[in-house]
Structure formats: C-alpha cells, structure tokens
Amino acid sequence: MNVGVLTGGGDCPGLNAVIRAVVKRGMQLGLEFTGIRDGWKGLVEPSTTKLTNEAVSGILPVGGTILGTSRTNPLKNPKDTETVINNVKALGLDAIVCIGGDDTLGVAAKLFERGIKTIGVPKTIDNDLSGTDFTFGFDTAVSIVTWALDRLHSTTESHQRVMVVEVMGRHAGWIAVYGGIAGGADVILIPEKPFDVDEVCAHVLNRKKRGKKFSLVVAAEGASPKEAHGAITKDKELDAFGHVKLGGIGEFLAGEIEKRTKLETRHVVLGHLQRGGTPTAYDRILATRFGVKAAEMISEGRFGRMVALQGNRIVDVGLDEATSKLKTVDMEMYRTAEIFFG
Numbered sequence: 001m002n003v004g005v006l007t008g009g010g011d012c013p014g015l016n017a018v019i020r021a022v023v024k025r026g027m028q029l030g031l032e033f034t035g036i037r038d039g040w041k042g043l044v045e046p047s048t049t050k051l052t053n054e055a056v057s058g059i060l061p062v063g064g065t066i067l068g069t070s071r072t073n074p075l076k077n078p079k080d081t082e083t084v085i086n087n088v089k090a091l092g093l094d095a096i097v098c099i100g101g102d103d104t105l106g107v108a109a110k111l112f113e114r115g116i117k118t119i120g121v122p123k124t125i126d127n128d129l130s131g132t133d134f135t136f137g138f139d140t141a142v143s144i145v146t147w148a149l150d151r152l153h154s155t156t157e158s159h160q161r162v163m164v165v166e167v168m169g170r171h172a173g174w175i176a177v178y179g180g181i182a183g184g185a186d187v188i189l190i191p192e193k194p195f196d197v198d199e200v201c202a203h204v205l206n207r208k209k210r211g212k213k214f215s216l217v218v219a220a221e222g223a224s225p226k227e228a229h230g231a232i233t234k235d236k237e238l239d240a241f242g243h244v245k246l247g248g249i250g251e252f253l254a255g256e257i258e259k260r261t262k263l264e265t266r267h268v269v270l271g272h273l274q275r276g277g278t279p280t281a282y283d284r285i286l287a288t289r290f291g292v293k294a295a296e297m298i299s300e301g302r303f304g305r306m307v308a309l310q311g312n313r314i315v316d317v318g319l320d321e322a323t324s325k326l327k328t329v330d331m332e333m334y335r336t337a338e339i340f341f342g
C-alpha cells in the first residue's frame with residue numbers, strides 16, 4: 001500500500017515527530033510512504049518526495065515540517081477538488097495521512113466522502129479541535145508563553161508597569177488560559193468571553209489592595225472588547241479558508257489601559273515564537289503516539305477517522321465529529337484562572 005502524508009495549515013512543533021512515527025511504524029507493517037509537499041497544494045500541483053526510514057531519521061526534535069505546509073484549500077474551487085482526486089489516483093496513493101487542524105481535516109473529511117481513504121492527525125497550537133483532549137503543539141506553545149511571562153514578570157515589576165501580552169488563539173483561548181495560569185497572569189482575556197475594557201482597568205487598579213505594584217495581562221489574539229464589537233484585525237483580507245488576519249489586541253488594550261488608569265503600560269506580541277522551534281517532551285511523546293496509531297489505523301483499514309487523545313488513551317473518532325465544531329475553553333478552567341485576577 002502506498003500512503004501519502006501531508007501537513008497542512010499553520011506549522012506546529014511536533015509535525016516531524018508525527019511524520020517519523022507514521023513512517024517508522026508503517027514500514028514495520030509493510031506500508032510504503034510518499035510525502036506530499038506543502039499541504040493540499042502538493043496535490044493540486046503535484047509535488048512529492050519518497051519517505052523512507054532514512055528520510056525521517058533525526059527529525060524527532062526538529063521544529064516545523066520537512067514536508068512544508070500551506071493554507072491551500074482545494075474545496076474552494078470545484079476544479080481544484082477534481083484535480084486533487086485525479087492526482088491521488090495518478091500518483092498511485094492508496095490512502096493519505098493528513099496532519100492538520102480543522103481546515104486541513106475538514107478537507108480530509110470531504111475527500112473521504114468522495115472516496116479518498118483519509119486519516120487525520122490533530123495538529124494545532126490552538127488546541128481547538130473537538131474529539132481529542134489535546135492536540136500536539138499546544139504544550140510547546142504554553143511553555144513558551146510561560147517562559148515569556150516569567151521574563152516579563154521581573155521587568156514589569158521593576159518598573160511597576162502594566163504589561164499586556166498578546167498570545168495566539170484565533171477562536172479559542174486555550175493558550176491564554178493555560179499559559180496565563182502557569183505564568184501568574186493578573187487578567188486573562190479569551191475569544192469565548194467578550195470583555196469590558198473598564199473591567200480590565202478595575203482589575204489592574206485593584207492591585208494596590210492586593211499589595212501588588214505591577215500587572216500582567218494576557219490577551220488571546222481573538223479576544224474582543226465589547227466596545228469594538230468583535231476581534232481586532234490587521235486587515236480585511238481573508239485566507240483560502242475564510243479566516244481574517246487577527247492581531248492588534250495587545251497594542252489596543254495597552255493604549256486604553258494607560259489612558260484610563262494613568263499607569264505606565266507596555267505590550268508584547270509573542271506571535272510566531274509560539275509556533276517555532278523544537279517540541280517539548282510532552283508534544284514529542286503525544287505526536288509519536290498519534291503517528292503510531294495513524295499507521296496502525298491504515299493497516300486496519302479504519303479510514304475517515306482521526307486519531308485522538310482521550311484521558312491518557314489514544315483512540316480514534318470520526319473526522320466529521322472532530323471538524324463539525326470547535327472545542328472552546330472549558331469554563332471551569334477559566335474560573336480557576338479568574339480566582340487570581342486583580
């Protein structure tokens with residue numbers, strides 16, 4: 001069986017660990033592998049590479065993806081969808097392991113309905129895919145946010161300032177909540193809960209009562225101030241999956257906090273630092289377990305499904321279940337974070 005492997009959407013620490021595990025386990029099971037370059041783009045304009053034990057050796061700790069990635073959406077144009085289906089046949093691919101977030105796996109679900117044997121592996125630093133407790137890449141992103149908050153803590157305290165830290169999280173605030181709790185944030189703002197700027201200022205001013213002289217505010221990029229009626233965006237342009245480019249909440253909020261509280265305020269945008277570089281040990285292990293399971297599912301003919309973590313067990317769920325709705329922040333977790341606000 002010749003199995004295609006592709007990585008789509010934003011890159012994420014642990015992608016190479018999945019590729020390595022799929023290939024190593026799959027070869028033990030008698031499968032052959034073809035790497036598809038740059039996500040779905042490599043099937044619209046065919047671009048592939050042979051994946052052997054040798055090709056995947058040494059990539060476990062390497063960030064990014066050896067296959068390249070893109071946000072190409074072959075469902076946007078029916079002609080591209082047909083091209084992909086024809087190219088899968090022309091390249092002799094019997095099945096495809098699709099490593100991606102809701103966009104990439106949404107395409108995998110639709111292609112499965114069209115007769116292509118797809119298997120999904122849940123990737124995103126945002127941790128917003130349903131059906132799995134965690135996606136790989138999230139733990140690395142949280143570690144980087146925690147590291148950044150620890151460093152910002154000392155400079156913010158020395159100057160008795162307010163520091164607003166903008167983190168990733170388009171529709172879900174998982175990174176903000178986990179990173180914020182681990183780094184001791186005084187306020188955490190997430191897309192799931194539109195916020196009132198005056199309330200944030202009240203939390204910041206409340207620090208005096210708590211005997212504190214500085215404040216760390218963590219805002220997910222998708223967090224929306226009620227007065228702005230939506231998230232702050234960089235421009236109006238949409239990508240192939242209809243997403244707008246977010247960014248600017250940190251700068252906006254820092255300006256408003258300084259104006260309204262008269263406290264000296266700075267902001268930092270962590271941006272792609274959260275996505276680059278080597279995965280944590282946790283993500284390497286999760287990605288490896290996901291990859292092994294994906295290879296075994298191919299061998300067992302379990303297509304149209306996504307590998308998933310439930311509790312500490314690796315299971316599989318339907319691709320349609322995983323992609324039909326986003327997994328937003330658990331409000332019980334947010335309430336734990338709120339105990340430390342102010």
Ligand code: F6P
Binds near residue numbers: 124125126168221246
């Ligand atoms: O989907 C993951 C993610 O990192 C989001 O948190 C963020 O909004 C987006 O990707 C950024 O995408 P790009 O790298 O294309 O700017």
